[in-house]
Amino acid sequence: MNTLFEVNTLDLTLERFPCSNDENLQAWDSADQYVLEHIEQLADKPNNILIINDTFGALVCGLAQYDITAQSDSYIAKQAYFYNIERNNLTSSYQYINQLHQVTTPPDLVVLKLPKSNTMLIEQLTQLANVIAPSTTVIGLAKAKDIRTSTLALFEKYLGTTTTSLAKKKSRLIFCQPQADKLNKNLTTQIKKWSINKPALSISNLPGVFANTSLDIGAQLMIENIPQNIGYASVIDLGCGNGVLGLAAAAMNPDAQVTFSDESFMAVESARLNVGNNIEQPQRCDFMWNDCLTDIEFDSVDWIICNPPFHQLQTITDHIAWQMFNDAYRVLKRGGTLRIVGNRHLGYHIKLQRIFDNCTTVASNGKFVILEAVRR
Numbered sequence: 001m002n003t004l005f006e007v008n009t010l011d012l013t014l015e016r017f018p019c020s021n022d023e024n025l026q027a028w029d030s031a032d033q034y035v036l037e038h039i040e041q042l043a044d045k046p047n048n049i050l051i052i053n054d055t056f057g058a059l060v061c062g063l064a065q066y067d068i069t070a071q072s073d074s075y076i077a078k079q080a081y082f083y084n085i086e087r088n089n090l091t092s093s094y095q096y097i098n099q100l101h102q103v104t105t106p107p108d109l110v111v112l113k114l115p116k117s118n119t120m121l122i123e124q125l126t127q128l129a130n131v132i133a134p135s136t137t138v139i140g141l142a143k144a145k146d147i148r149t150s151t152l153a154l155f156e157k158y159l160g161t162t163t164t165s166l167a168k169k170k171s172r173l174i175f176c177q178p179q180a181d182k183l184n185k186n187l188t189t190q191i192k193k194w195s196i197n198k199p200a201l202s203i204s205n206l207p208g209v210f211a212n213t214s215l216d217i218g219a220q221l222m223i224e225n226i227p228q229n230i231g232y233a234s235v236i237d238l239g240c241g242n243g244v245l246g247l248a249a250a251a252m253n254p255d256a257q258v259t260f261s262d263e264s265f266m267a268v269e270s271a272r273l274n275v276g277n278n279i280e281q282p283q284r285c286d287f288m289w290n291d292c293l294t295d296i297e298f299d300s301v302d303w304i305i306c307n308p309p310f311h312q313l314q315t316i317t318d319h320i321a322w323q324m325f326n327d328a329y330r331v332l333k334r335g336g337t338l339r340i341v342g343n344r345h346l347g348y349h350i351k352l353q354r355i356f357d358n359c360t361t362v363a364s365n366g367k368f369v370i371l372e373a374v375r376r
């Protein structure tokens with residue numbers, strides 16, 4: 001992995017999280033470089049900057065000489081900011097806030113890296129409308145292909161006058177100057193809802209959470225194969241999203257203790273909301289914002305259920321699935337079981353066989369397979 005990021009007068013050493021040996025992966029992109037060079041050239045320098053959705057800390061480190069607040073939904077991003085700031089010996093008056101925590105004073109400059117989903121972009125623009133002043137400058141950044149007319153229309157609708165830069169190394173910047181008459185201070189987070197019948201669950205989704213508008217088809221097969229008659233067992237819904245798998249496990253096993261874990265803050269908060277709305281004894285459930293199963297005690301859990309992600313940001317990768325399966329092996333009790341759903345072509349059985357030395361097919365359909373591995 002290339003770790004040397006040269007920008008303006010800085011030579012930064014930046015790591016992706018988790019660290020990768022893939023030479024094609026690095027912790028920054030050309031949009032990060034573009035915006036940092038642009039800010040360096042501003043005649044009127046900002047005092048304080050709000051950075052939203054920085055991926056691994058390239059922006060946080062590149063702007064460390066300012067008074068910065070970094071907001072992100074991702075636990076992994078948060079870890080990367082701390083790590084990369086320390087690694088580069090940057091003394092910064094840096095503050096981290098999660099996705100539902102709003103700043104209270106209007107920043108001079110907002111640097112917003114476009115999130116993956118439009119629902120998250122709308123959430124972030126409405127949050128900004130609540131806090132920024134017409135004097136705040138907002139700069140968006142992304143790969144040019146991800147900046148569509150509809151993206152610019154959202155900046156116009158929620159904030160104000162919007163233009164774009166020329167493309168440079170396939171990235172572009174969005175320049176937005178808020179207008180007082182557009183900054184609606186009364187908008188709140190939009191929650192999307194859907195339900196399933198078996199078991200009966202009504203699911204609420206905060207913006208940006210996986211399967212925002214309907215049940216994922218892989219998750220559907222997993223729900224048909226949720227472990228049953230497990231008594232007082234402990235269960236972790238690993239990569240819980242809105243928590244639909246863990247909710248099904250809790251609904252079908254009224255004595256089980258269920259932990260919902262995800263690296264997305266909005267996902268964990270959606271799962272918490274859904275437990276409150278669906279589970280009669282919510283004290284059986286707890287919640288963890290975490291990278292896979294980091295710091296969970298060895299040999300401590302009976303069941304882990306999981307619908308693993310197969311990409312990180314825009315990169316298709318199996319390293320998170322690997323990390324999840326390895327963490328599951330470490331955390332499961334002897335005799336404990338990992339049950340997963342995966343697209344057939346992903347070949348998860350090879351990984352499970354290698355880590356657990358066993359793997360059984362529990363169910364399958366044309367597209368998905370449910371696999372199970374027992375820690376012996």
Ligand SMILES: C[S@@+](CC[C@H](N)C(=O)[O-])C[C@H]1O[C@@H](n2cnc3c(N)ncnc32)[C@H](O)[C@@H]1O
Nearest residue numbers: 210219239240241262263264291292307308309
């Ligand atoms: C395919 S979705 C499954 C969501 C939900 N379980 C379902 O079936 O609808 C994968 C989930 O894994 C989460 N995730 C990705 N990387 C993670 C990591 N390193 N640690 C924990 N969760 C992670 C994502 O945020 C996402 O919610």
